Amino acid sequence: MRFCRYQLSDQSTGIGLVVEDRIVPLQDIDPALPTDMDSLMAMQSAQLERLAAGCNLPGLSGSVKLLAPLAAPEKVVCVGLNYRDHAIETGAEIPSEPVVFNKFPSALIGPGDTIELPAESKRVDYEAELVVVIGKTARHVSEDEAMEYVFGYCCGNDVSARDWQKGTPGGQWLLGKTFDTFAPLGPYLVHKSVVPDPGKLRVQLRLNGETMQDSTTEQLIFSIPQVIAHITQVVTLRPGDVIYTGTPPGVGDARTPPVYLSAGDVCEVEIEGLGILRNECK
Template sequence: MPICRFTDADGNSQFAIYDGSRICPIALLTKTAPTQAELLAGGATWLAELPTPSDSQWQPAPDRLLPPIDAPEKIICIGLNYRDHAIETGSEIPSEPIVFSKFNTALVGHGEEIRLPRVSEQVDYEAELVVVIGKTAKHVSTDEAMNYVYGYTCGHDVSARDWQKGRPGGQWLLAKSFDTFAPVGPCIATSQELPDASDVRVKLHLNDEVVQNSTTAQLIFNIPELISHLSKIMTLKPGDLIFTGTPPGVGAAKTPPVFLKPNDVCKVEIDGIGTLVNPCVAE
Protein backbone atom coordinates (compact mmCIF):
# COMPACT_ATOMS: atom_id res chain seq x y z
CA MET A 1 0.00 0.00 0.00
CA PRO A 2 1.33 3.48 -0.80
CA ILE A 3 2.05 5.59 2.25
CA CYS A 4 2.21 9.33 2.88
CA ARG A 5 2.98 11.59 5.85
CA PHE A 6 0.64 14.31 7.05
CA THR A 7 0.10 16.72 9.92
CA ASP A 8 -2.78 15.69 12.18
CA ALA A 9 -5.18 17.99 14.04
CA ASP A 10 -2.79 18.17 17.01
CA GLY A 11 0.11 19.33 14.83
CA ASN A 12 1.92 15.99 14.91
CA SER A 13 3.24 14.16 11.85
CA GLN A 14 1.75 10.75 11.13
CA PHE A 15 2.04 8.13 8.42
CA ALA A 16 -1.06 7.15 6.49
CA ILE A 17 -2.18 4.80 3.75
CA TYR A 18 -2.52 6.92 0.61
CA ASP A 19 -5.25 6.43 -1.96
CA GLY A 20 -5.06 9.56 -4.09
CA SER A 21 -7.95 11.67 -2.82
CA ARG A 22 -8.11 10.04 0.63
CA ILE A 23 -5.85 8.81 3.40
CA CYS A 24 -6.15 6.41 6.35
CA PRO A 25 -3.83 7.07 9.32
CA ILE A 26 -1.86 3.91 10.03
CA ALA A 27 -2.42 4.49 13.77
CA LEU A 28 -6.10 3.65 13.21
CA LEU A 29 -5.09 0.22 11.92
CA THR A 30 -2.37 -0.57 14.46
CA LYS A 31 -3.59 1.39 17.54
CA THR A 32 -0.13 2.98 17.83
CA ALA A 33 1.50 5.31 15.32
CA PRO A 34 4.64 3.67 13.88
CA THR A 35 7.85 5.64 13.81
CA GLN A 36 9.69 6.09 10.54
CA ALA A 37 12.36 3.63 11.69
CA GLU A 38 9.71 1.04 12.53
CA LEU A 39 7.95 1.56 9.21
CA LEU A 40 11.13 1.13 7.18
CA ALA A 41 12.26 -1.86 9.24
CA GLY A 42 8.90 -3.55 8.69
CA GLY A 43 9.24 -3.26 4.96
CA ALA A 44 6.54 -3.58 2.34
CA THR A 45 5.43 -6.94 3.71
CA TRP A 46 4.44 -5.42 7.08
CA LEU A 47 2.31 -2.80 5.32
CA ALA A 48 0.64 -5.41 3.13
CA GLU A 49 -0.41 -7.38 6.24
CA LEU A 50 -2.27 -4.42 7.79
CA PRO A 51 -6.06 -4.69 7.96
CA THR A 52 -7.99 -3.18 5.08
CA PRO A 53 -9.28 0.25 6.17
CA SER A 54 -13.01 0.50 6.73
CA ASP A 55 -15.03 3.23 5.06
CA SER A 56 -15.16 5.21 8.32
CA GLN A 57 -11.36 5.16 8.70
CA TRP A 58 -10.71 7.02 5.44
CA GLN A 59 -10.54 10.81 5.46
CA PRO A 60 -10.04 13.34 2.66
CA ALA A 61 -6.39 13.83 1.71
CA PRO A 62 -5.17 17.28 2.77
CA ASP A 63 -4.10 19.75 0.10
CA ARG A 64 -0.59 19.69 1.57
CA LEU A 65 1.36 16.62 2.63
CA LEU A 66 4.67 16.38 4.41
CA PRO A 67 7.66 14.87 2.58
CA PRO A 68 7.06 11.10 2.92
CA ILE A 69 10.49 10.67 4.53
CA ASP A 70 11.45 12.93 7.42
CA ALA A 71 15.03 14.23 7.62
CA PRO A 72 16.85 11.63 5.49
CA GLU A 73 20.50 11.30 6.41
CA LYS A 74 21.43 11.67 2.74
CA ILE A 75 19.77 13.14 -0.33
CA ILE A 76 21.87 11.82 -3.20
CA CYS A 77 21.34 13.01 -6.76
CA ILE A 78 22.55 11.68 -10.10
CA GLY A 79 23.31 14.11 -12.91
CA LEU A 80 22.97 13.55 -16.66
CA ASN A 81 21.53 10.05 -16.24
CA TYR A 82 19.18 10.14 -19.24
CA ARG A 83 21.06 9.86 -22.51
CA ASP A 84 18.80 12.36 -24.32
CA HIS A 85 19.14 14.86 -21.46
CA ALA A 86 22.94 14.67 -21.64
CA ILE A 87 22.76 15.27 -25.38
CA GLU A 88 20.39 18.25 -25.07
CA THR A 89 22.77 19.95 -22.61
CA GLY A 90 25.76 19.40 -24.93
CA SER A 91 27.46 17.17 -22.37
CA GLU A 92 29.42 13.99 -22.95
CA ILE A 93 27.65 10.74 -22.05
CA PRO A 94 28.97 9.92 -18.55
CA SER A 95 31.16 6.84 -18.20
CA GLU A 96 30.19 6.55 -14.52
CA PRO A 97 27.46 8.17 -12.41
CA ILE A 98 27.77 11.91 -11.74
CA VAL A 99 26.90 12.31 -8.07
CA PHE A 100 25.96 15.40 -6.08
CA SER A 101 23.63 16.07 -3.16
CA LYS A 102 21.03 18.34 -1.64
CA PHE A 103 20.55 19.43 1.97
CA ASN A 104 17.51 18.52 4.07
CA THR A 105 16.45 22.16 4.23
CA ALA A 106 15.53 21.87 0.55
CA LEU A 107 12.83 19.25 1.27
CA VAL A 108 9.16 20.14 0.87
CA GLY A 109 6.08 18.00 0.35
CA HIS A 110 3.14 17.79 -2.01
CA GLY A 111 1.22 21.06 -2.25
CA GLU A 112 3.97 23.16 -0.68
CA GLU A 113 5.42 26.16 -2.46
CA ILE A 114 8.68 26.31 -4.39
CA ARG A 115 10.20 29.64 -3.39
CA LEU A 116 12.09 31.25 -6.25
CA PRO A 117 15.13 32.88 -4.62
CA ARG A 118 15.90 36.59 -4.90
CA VAL A 119 19.46 35.77 -5.93
CA SER A 120 18.62 33.64 -8.97
CA GLU A 121 16.93 34.50 -12.26
CA GLN A 122 17.28 31.06 -13.88
CA VAL A 123 15.39 28.50 -11.79
CA ASP A 124 14.75 25.33 -13.77
CA TYR A 125 12.58 22.23 -13.32
CA GLU A 126 13.68 18.57 -13.32
CA ALA A 127 11.24 15.69 -12.75
CA GLU A 128 12.83 12.58 -11.23
CA LEU A 129 12.07 9.12 -9.91
CA VAL A 130 13.38 8.93 -6.34
CA VAL A 131 14.48 5.69 -4.69
CA VAL A 132 13.85 5.29 -0.95
CA ILE A 133 16.44 3.04 0.72
CA GLY A 134 14.97 0.61 3.26
CA LYS A 135 17.99 -1.20 4.73
CA THR A 136 21.63 -0.39 5.49
CA ALA A 137 23.68 -1.14 2.39
CA LYS A 138 27.45 -1.31 1.96
CA HIS A 139 29.39 -2.95 -0.90
CA VAL A 140 26.18 -4.26 -2.45
CA SER A 141 26.28 -6.07 -5.80
CA THR A 142 23.89 -5.15 -8.60
CA ASP A 143 22.20 -8.53 -8.16
CA GLU A 144 21.50 -7.76 -4.49
CA ALA A 145 20.73 -4.06 -4.84
CA MET A 146 16.95 -4.22 -5.17
CA ASN A 147 16.71 -6.00 -1.82
CA TYR A 148 17.63 -2.67 -0.20
CA VAL A 149 14.88 -0.61 -1.86
CA TYR A 150 11.89 0.26 0.32
CA GLY A 151 10.03 2.01 -2.45
CA TYR A 152 9.81 5.01 -4.74
CA THR A 153 8.45 8.53 -4.76
CA CYS A 154 8.19 11.46 -7.16
CA GLY A 155 10.92 14.06 -6.89
CA HIS A 156 11.62 17.49 -8.34
CA ASP A 157 15.27 18.52 -8.57
CA VAL A 158 14.74 22.28 -8.77
CA SER A 159 17.93 23.91 -10.01
CA ALA A 160 19.29 27.48 -10.14
CA ARG A 161 21.17 27.32 -13.45
CA ASP A 162 22.90 30.67 -12.97
CA TRP A 163 24.49 29.21 -9.80
CA GLN A 164 25.11 25.76 -11.24
CA LYS A 165 27.01 27.03 -14.28
CA GLY A 166 27.58 30.73 -13.75
CA ARG A 167 29.60 30.60 -10.52
CA PRO A 168 33.30 29.76 -10.11
CA GLY A 169 33.85 26.04 -10.43
CA GLY A 170 30.19 25.29 -11.11
CA GLN A 171 28.25 25.31 -7.84
CA TRP A 172 26.05 22.21 -8.21
CA LEU A 173 25.52 21.73 -4.47
CA LEU A 174 24.47 25.33 -3.90
CA ALA A 175 22.42 25.52 -7.09
CA LYS A 176 20.38 22.51 -6.01
CA SER A 177 20.09 23.22 -2.27
CA PHE A 178 18.14 26.46 -2.03
CA ASP A 179 15.26 26.11 0.44
CA THR A 180 12.27 24.28 -1.16
CA PHE A 181 14.40 22.96 -4.07
CA ALA A 182 13.67 19.27 -3.27
CA PRO A 183 9.92 18.61 -3.44
CA VAL A 184 9.08 14.92 -2.91
CA GLY A 185 5.82 13.02 -2.64
CA PRO A 186 2.91 12.75 -2.56
CA CYS A 187 3.49 9.20 -1.34
CA ILE A 188 5.89 6.28 -1.36
CA ALA A 189 4.91 3.35 -3.55
CA THR A 190 6.57 0.41 -1.83
CA SER A 191 8.62 -2.16 -3.70
CA GLN A 192 5.61 -4.47 -3.42
CA GLU A 193 3.33 -1.86 -5.00
CA LEU A 194 5.89 -1.09 -7.70
CA PRO A 195 8.07 -4.20 -8.02
CA ASP A 196 9.72 -3.10 -11.26
CA ALA A 197 10.71 0.52 -11.78
CA SER A 198 12.93 -0.17 -14.79
CA ASP A 199 10.43 1.23 -17.31
CA VAL A 200 8.05 3.70 -15.66
CA ARG A 201 6.97 6.93 -17.32
CA VAL A 202 8.20 10.21 -15.83
CA LYS A 203 6.48 13.46 -16.83
CA LEU A 204 6.63 17.09 -15.78
CA HIS A 205 3.68 19.36 -16.46
CA LEU A 206 4.52 23.07 -16.34
CA ASN A 207 1.11 24.67 -15.94
CA ASP A 208 -0.91 22.93 -18.68
CA GLU A 209 2.00 21.84 -20.87
CA VAL A 210 3.89 18.54 -20.71
CA VAL A 211 7.54 19.61 -20.95
CA GLN A 212 9.27 16.38 -19.90
CA ASN A 213 8.10 12.92 -20.92
CA SER A 214 10.28 9.82 -20.91
CA THR A 215 10.69 6.51 -19.10
CA THR A 216 13.28 5.08 -16.75
CA ALA A 217 14.19 2.61 -19.50
CA GLN A 218 16.31 5.51 -20.82
CA LEU A 219 18.51 5.68 -17.71
CA ILE A 220 22.20 5.40 -18.51
CA PHE A 221 22.84 3.83 -15.10
CA ASN A 222 19.88 1.84 -13.82
CA ILE A 223 18.75 1.64 -10.21
CA PRO A 224 20.71 -1.51 -9.23
CA GLU A 225 23.85 -0.01 -10.77
CA LEU A 226 23.37 3.24 -8.88
CA ILE A 227 22.84 1.53 -5.53
CA SER A 228 25.83 -0.75 -6.04
CA HIS A 229 28.07 2.14 -7.11
CA LEU A 230 27.06 4.41 -4.24
CA SER A 231 27.38 1.64 -1.64
CA LYS A 232 31.03 1.18 -2.57
CA ILE A 233 31.65 4.78 -1.46
CA MET A 234 29.21 5.45 1.38
CA THR A 235 26.99 3.43 3.67
CA LEU A 236 23.41 3.86 2.52
CA LYS A 237 21.00 4.12 5.45
CA PRO A 238 17.25 3.52 5.80
CA GLY A 239 15.41 6.61 4.60
CA ASP A 240 18.18 7.84 2.31
CA LEU A 241 16.84 9.25 -0.95
CA ILE A 242 18.39 8.78 -4.39
CA PHE A 243 17.21 11.16 -7.14
CA THR A 244 17.91 9.06 -10.24
CA GLY A 245 18.22 11.79 -12.90
CA THR A 246 15.93 13.84 -15.11
CA PRO A 247 14.63 13.25 -18.65
CA PRO A 248 15.12 15.66 -21.57
CA GLY A 249 13.00 18.79 -21.84
CA VAL A 250 14.51 21.00 -19.13
CA GLY A 251 13.94 24.73 -19.47
CA ALA A 252 17.59 25.68 -19.88
CA ALA A 253 17.84 23.58 -23.05
CA LYS A 254 14.88 25.23 -24.79
CA THR A 255 15.16 28.04 -27.36
CA PRO A 256 14.59 30.52 -25.86
CA PRO A 257 15.20 29.13 -22.35
CA VAL A 258 12.18 28.70 -20.07
CA PHE A 259 12.68 29.34 -16.37
CA LEU A 260 10.20 29.12 -13.50
CA LYS A 261 8.31 32.26 -12.51
CA PRO A 262 5.83 33.14 -9.76
CA ASN A 263 2.39 31.52 -10.20
CA ASP A 264 3.77 28.64 -12.28
CA VAL A 265 2.54 25.22 -11.14
CA CYS A 266 4.82 22.17 -11.50
CA LYS A 267 3.37 18.66 -11.56
CA VAL A 268 5.67 15.63 -11.51
CA GLU A 269 3.72 12.58 -12.64
CA ILE A 270 5.16 9.07 -12.39
CA ASP A 271 3.29 5.89 -13.30
CA GLY A 272 2.54 3.70 -10.31
CA ILE A 273 3.19 6.48 -7.79
CA GLY A 274 1.04 9.54 -8.45
CA THR A 275 1.43 13.26 -9.03
CA LEU A 276 3.50 15.70 -7.00
CA VAL A 277 2.13 19.25 -7.29
CA ASN A 278 4.00 22.40 -6.22
CA PRO A 279 3.16 26.04 -7.06
CA CYS A 280 5.93 28.60 -7.46
CA VAL A 281 6.13 31.87 -5.53
CA ALA A 282 8.69 34.66 -5.28
CA GLU A 283 10.83 34.48 -2.14
Protein backbone atom coordinates in the same frame (compact mmCIF):
# COMPACT_ATOMS: atom_id res chain seq x y z
CA MET B 1 0.86 0.05 -0.78
CA ARG B 2 1.08 3.81 -0.73
CA PHE B 3 2.07 5.63 2.45
CA CYS B 4 2.03 9.30 3.40
CA ARG B 5 2.81 11.68 6.21
CA TYR B 6 0.01 14.07 7.01
CA GLN B 7 -0.83 17.00 9.22
CA LEU B 8 -4.26 17.75 10.66
CA SER B 9 -5.80 21.14 11.42
CA ASP B 10 -4.67 20.86 15.06
CA GLN B 11 -1.06 20.54 13.76
CA SER B 12 -0.78 16.90 14.85
CA THR B 13 0.94 14.61 12.37
CA GLY B 14 0.72 10.95 11.49
CA ILE B 15 1.45 8.17 9.04
CA GLY B 16 -1.29 6.97 6.75
CA LEU B 17 -2.09 4.24 4.27
CA VAL B 18 -3.44 5.77 1.06
CA VAL B 19 -6.43 3.81 -0.24
CA GLU B 20 -7.86 5.23 -3.46
CA ASP B 21 -8.66 8.83 -2.50
CA ARG B 22 -8.61 8.51 1.28
CA ILE B 23 -5.98 8.37 4.01
CA VAL B 24 -6.33 5.70 6.69
CA PRO B 25 -4.15 6.39 9.77
CA LEU B 26 -1.99 3.40 10.62
CA GLN B 27 -3.08 3.72 14.23
CA ASP B 28 -6.68 3.12 13.14
CA ILE B 29 -5.61 -0.18 11.59
CA ASP B 30 -3.65 -1.29 14.65
CA PRO B 31 -2.51 0.90 17.57
CA ALA B 32 0.70 -1.12 17.67
CA LEU B 33 1.71 0.02 14.18
CA PRO B 34 4.51 2.60 13.80
CA THR B 35 3.87 6.30 14.20
CA ASP B 36 6.85 7.40 12.12
CA MET B 37 8.11 6.48 8.66
CA ASP B 38 11.51 5.20 9.83
CA SER B 39 9.83 2.59 12.03
CA LEU B 40 7.48 1.66 9.21
CA MET B 41 10.39 1.01 6.87
CA ALA B 42 11.94 -1.29 9.47
CA MET B 43 8.94 -3.64 9.28
CA GLN B 44 9.37 -6.90 7.41
CA SER B 45 7.35 -7.58 4.25
CA ALA B 46 5.21 -10.14 6.07
CA GLN B 47 4.36 -7.56 8.71
CA LEU B 48 3.43 -5.01 6.09
CA GLU B 49 0.89 -7.39 4.63
CA ARG B 50 -1.36 -6.92 7.64
CA LEU B 51 -1.88 -3.32 6.58
CA ALA B 52 -4.32 -4.65 3.99
CA ALA B 53 -6.82 -4.73 6.86
CA GLY B 54 -7.01 -0.97 6.56
CA CYS B 55 -8.38 -1.02 3.03
CA ASN B 56 -11.99 -1.19 4.28
CA LEU B 57 -11.66 1.43 6.99
CA PRO B 58 -12.90 5.02 6.60
CA GLY B 59 -10.33 7.69 5.90
CA LEU B 60 -9.55 10.94 7.62
CA SER B 61 -12.13 13.69 7.44
CA GLY B 62 -11.67 17.43 7.64
CA SER B 63 -8.60 19.40 6.68
CA VAL B 64 -5.60 17.19 5.90
CA LYS B 65 -2.27 18.44 4.57
CA LEU B 66 0.17 16.02 2.96
CA LEU B 67 3.75 16.42 4.12
CA ALA B 68 6.96 15.25 2.49
CA PRO B 69 6.90 11.45 2.92
CA LEU B 70 10.24 11.59 4.76
CA ALA B 71 10.77 14.17 7.47
CA ALA B 72 14.56 14.31 7.64
CA PRO B 73 16.58 11.92 5.49
CA GLU B 74 20.22 11.77 6.45
CA LYS B 75 21.24 12.01 2.81
CA VAL B 76 19.68 13.37 -0.38
CA VAL B 77 21.80 11.91 -3.17
CA CYS B 78 21.31 12.90 -6.82
CA VAL B 79 22.47 11.51 -10.15
CA GLY B 80 23.12 13.95 -12.98
CA LEU B 81 22.97 13.43 -16.74
CA ASN B 82 21.38 9.99 -16.33
CA TYR B 83 19.17 10.16 -19.43
CA ARG B 84 21.06 10.02 -22.73
CA ASP B 85 18.81 12.56 -24.46
CA HIS B 86 19.11 14.97 -21.54
CA ALA B 87 22.92 14.77 -21.62
CA ILE B 88 22.82 15.48 -25.35
CA GLU B 89 20.46 18.46 -24.98
CA THR B 90 22.80 20.05 -22.43
CA GLY B 91 25.83 19.55 -24.66
CA ALA B 92 27.49 17.23 -22.15
CA GLU B 93 29.36 14.04 -22.93
CA ILE B 94 27.55 10.79 -22.20
CA PRO B 95 28.92 9.82 -18.77
CA SER B 96 30.86 6.57 -18.43
CA GLU B 97 29.85 6.24 -14.77
CA PRO B 98 27.15 7.87 -12.64
CA VAL B 99 27.58 11.60 -12.01
CA VAL B 100 26.76 11.95 -8.31
CA PHE B 101 26.10 15.09 -6.29
CA ASN B 102 23.80 15.92 -3.38
CA LYS B 103 21.32 18.32 -1.90
CA PHE B 104 21.07 19.15 1.78
CA PRO B 105 17.98 17.80 3.58
CA SER B 106 17.04 21.43 4.33
CA ALA B 107 16.00 21.73 0.66
CA LEU B 108 13.23 19.15 1.14
CA ILE B 109 9.57 20.22 0.82
CA GLY B 110 6.37 18.26 0.37
CA PRO B 111 3.39 18.26 -2.00
CA GLY B 112 1.59 21.57 -2.08
CA ASP B 113 4.52 23.40 -0.51
CA THR B 114 5.97 26.44 -2.25
CA ILE B 115 9.16 26.49 -4.31
CA GLU B 116 10.79 29.74 -3.24
CA LEU B 117 12.63 31.43 -6.11
CA PRO B 118 15.74 33.07 -4.63
CA ALA B 119 16.67 36.63 -5.49
CA GLU B 120 20.22 35.34 -6.01
CA SER B 121 19.24 33.38 -9.14
CA LYS B 122 17.57 34.36 -12.41
CA ARG B 123 17.71 30.90 -14.02
CA VAL B 124 15.76 28.48 -11.81
CA ASP B 125 14.81 25.29 -13.66
CA TYR B 126 12.65 22.20 -13.08
CA GLU B 127 13.69 18.52 -13.30
CA ALA B 128 11.18 15.68 -12.91
CA GLU B 129 12.80 12.62 -11.33
CA LEU B 130 12.06 9.16 -10.00
CA VAL B 131 13.26 9.05 -6.39
CA VAL B 132 14.42 5.82 -4.75
CA VAL B 133 13.98 5.48 -0.97
CA ILE B 134 16.46 3.23 0.82
CA GLY B 135 14.92 0.82 3.34
CA LYS B 136 17.92 -0.70 5.12
CA THR B 137 21.58 0.06 5.65
CA ALA B 138 23.61 -0.51 2.48
CA ARG B 139 27.39 -0.61 2.14
CA HIS B 140 29.42 -2.23 -0.65
CA VAL B 141 26.25 -3.55 -2.27
CA SER B 142 26.43 -5.45 -5.54
CA GLU B 143 24.12 -4.75 -8.47
CA ASP B 144 22.52 -8.18 -8.04
CA GLU B 145 21.46 -7.49 -4.46
CA ALA B 146 20.83 -3.73 -4.71
CA MET B 147 17.05 -3.90 -5.00
CA GLU B 148 16.86 -5.72 -1.66
CA TYR B 149 17.81 -2.41 -0.04
CA VAL B 150 15.03 -0.38 -1.67
CA PHE B 151 11.88 0.33 0.32
CA GLY B 152 9.97 2.28 -2.29
CA TYR B 153 9.66 5.23 -4.63
CA CYS B 154 8.46 8.84 -4.80
CA CYS B 155 8.10 11.61 -7.34
CA GLY B 156 10.76 14.31 -7.05
CA ASN B 157 11.69 17.63 -8.59
CA ASP B 158 15.40 18.45 -8.70
CA VAL B 159 14.94 22.22 -8.84
CA SER B 160 18.15 23.83 -10.05
CA ALA B 161 19.62 27.34 -10.21
CA ARG B 162 21.46 27.04 -13.51
CA ASP B 163 23.41 30.29 -13.12
CA TRP B 164 24.96 28.92 -9.91
CA GLN B 165 25.32 25.38 -11.21
CA LYS B 166 27.05 26.36 -14.46
CA GLY B 167 27.86 30.08 -14.44
CA THR B 168 30.05 30.40 -11.37
CA PRO B 169 33.77 29.61 -11.09
CA GLY B 170 34.23 25.87 -11.07
CA GLY B 171 30.50 25.24 -11.45
CA GLN B 172 28.68 25.18 -8.12
CA TRP B 173 26.58 22.02 -8.52
CA LEU B 174 25.98 21.69 -4.79
CA LEU B 175 24.98 25.29 -4.15
CA GLY B 176 23.02 25.55 -7.39
CA LYS B 177 20.97 22.50 -6.44
CA THR B 178 20.35 23.03 -2.76
CA PHE B 179 18.70 26.37 -2.19
CA ASP B 180 15.95 26.02 0.40
CA THR B 181 12.82 24.36 -1.12
CA PHE B 182 14.77 22.97 -4.11
CA ALA B 183 13.91 19.31 -3.36
CA PRO B 184 10.13 18.76 -3.63
CA LEU B 185 9.25 15.15 -2.75
CA GLY B 186 5.98 13.21 -2.67
CA PRO B 187 3.06 13.00 -2.66
CA TYR B 188 3.41 9.40 -1.40
CA LEU B 189 6.02 6.81 -0.56
CA VAL B 190 5.00 3.86 -2.72
CA HIS B 191 6.23 0.46 -1.56
CA LYS B 192 8.31 -1.46 -4.09
CA SER B 193 5.87 -4.39 -3.96
CA VAL B 194 3.39 -2.41 -6.07
CA VAL B 195 5.96 -1.16 -8.58
CA PRO B 196 6.70 -4.26 -10.68
CA ASP B 197 9.43 -2.65 -12.78
CA PRO B 198 10.83 0.76 -11.79
CA GLY B 199 12.81 0.64 -15.03
CA LYS B 200 9.61 1.06 -17.07
CA LEU B 201 7.80 4.05 -15.57
CA ARG B 202 6.53 7.07 -17.48
CA VAL B 203 7.95 10.35 -16.12
CA GLN B 204 6.31 13.69 -16.92
CA LEU B 205 6.58 17.29 -15.86
CA ARG B 206 3.90 19.86 -16.59
CA LEU B 207 4.52 23.57 -16.19
CA ASN B 208 1.27 25.51 -15.86
CA GLY B 209 -0.49 22.56 -17.50
CA GLU B 210 1.89 22.31 -20.47
CA THR B 211 3.90 19.09 -20.77
CA MET B 212 7.60 19.94 -20.78
CA GLN B 213 9.13 16.53 -20.02
CA ASP B 214 7.72 13.16 -21.08
CA SER B 215 9.89 10.06 -21.09
CA THR B 216 10.29 6.73 -19.32
CA THR B 217 12.82 5.28 -16.94
CA GLU B 218 13.72 2.81 -19.70
CA GLN B 219 15.94 5.65 -20.94
CA LEU B 220 18.10 5.73 -17.81
CA ILE B 221 21.78 5.35 -18.67
CA PHE B 222 22.53 3.80 -15.28
CA SER B 223 19.84 1.63 -13.74
CA ILE B 224 18.76 1.81 -10.12
CA PRO B 225 20.87 -1.25 -9.15
CA GLN B 226 23.90 0.26 -10.90
CA VAL B 227 23.43 3.58 -9.11
CA ILE B 228 23.04 1.97 -5.67
CA ALA B 229 26.07 -0.27 -6.20
CA HIS B 230 28.16 2.70 -7.36
CA ILE B 231 27.20 4.99 -4.46
CA THR B 232 27.68 2.34 -1.77
CA GLN B 233 31.28 1.79 -2.84
CA VAL B 234 31.93 5.15 -1.18
CA VAL B 235 29.20 5.96 1.32
CA THR B 236 26.88 3.99 3.58
CA LEU B 237 23.23 4.52 2.71
CA ARG B 238 20.82 4.35 5.62
CA PRO B 239 17.05 3.82 5.91
CA GLY B 240 15.23 6.91 4.72
CA ASP B 241 18.05 8.15 2.48
CA VAL B 242 16.79 9.16 -0.95
CA ILE B 243 18.30 9.03 -4.42
CA TYR B 244 17.06 11.36 -7.15
CA THR B 245 17.86 9.23 -10.20
CA GLY B 246 18.14 11.83 -12.96
CA THR B 247 15.88 13.80 -15.26
CA PRO B 248 14.73 13.21 -18.84
CA PRO B 249 15.04 15.74 -21.69
CA GLY B 250 12.93 18.87 -21.85
CA VAL B 251 14.44 20.98 -19.09
CA GLY B 252 13.95 24.72 -19.41
CA ASP B 253 17.62 25.64 -19.65
CA ALA B 254 18.04 23.56 -22.83
CA ARG B 255 15.07 25.08 -24.67
CA THR B 256 15.17 27.79 -27.31
CA PRO B 257 14.40 30.26 -25.92
CA PRO B 258 15.12 29.04 -22.39
CA VAL B 259 12.23 28.62 -19.96
CA TYR B 260 12.85 29.44 -16.30
CA LEU B 261 10.51 29.35 -13.35
CA SER B 262 8.63 32.50 -12.38
CA ALA B 263 6.44 33.47 -9.44
CA GLY B 264 3.01 31.91 -9.86
CA ASP B 265 4.22 29.00 -12.00
CA VAL B 266 2.93 25.55 -11.06
CA CYS B 267 5.10 22.44 -11.51
CA GLU B 268 3.49 19.01 -11.61
CA VAL B 269 5.65 15.90 -11.61
CA GLU B 270 3.71 12.77 -12.49
CA ILE B 271 5.25 9.32 -12.47
CA GLU B 272 3.26 6.27 -13.45
CA GLY B 273 1.74 4.67 -10.34
CA LEU B 274 3.36 7.12 -7.91
CA GLY B 275 0.94 10.04 -8.04
CA ILE B 276 1.32 13.72 -8.87
CA LEU B 277 3.69 16.06 -7.02
CA ARG B 278 2.39 19.62 -7.35
CA ASN B 279 4.24 22.74 -6.21
CA GLU B 280 3.71 26.43 -6.91
CA CYS B 281 6.54 28.91 -7.22
CA LYS B 282 6.79 32.30 -5.57
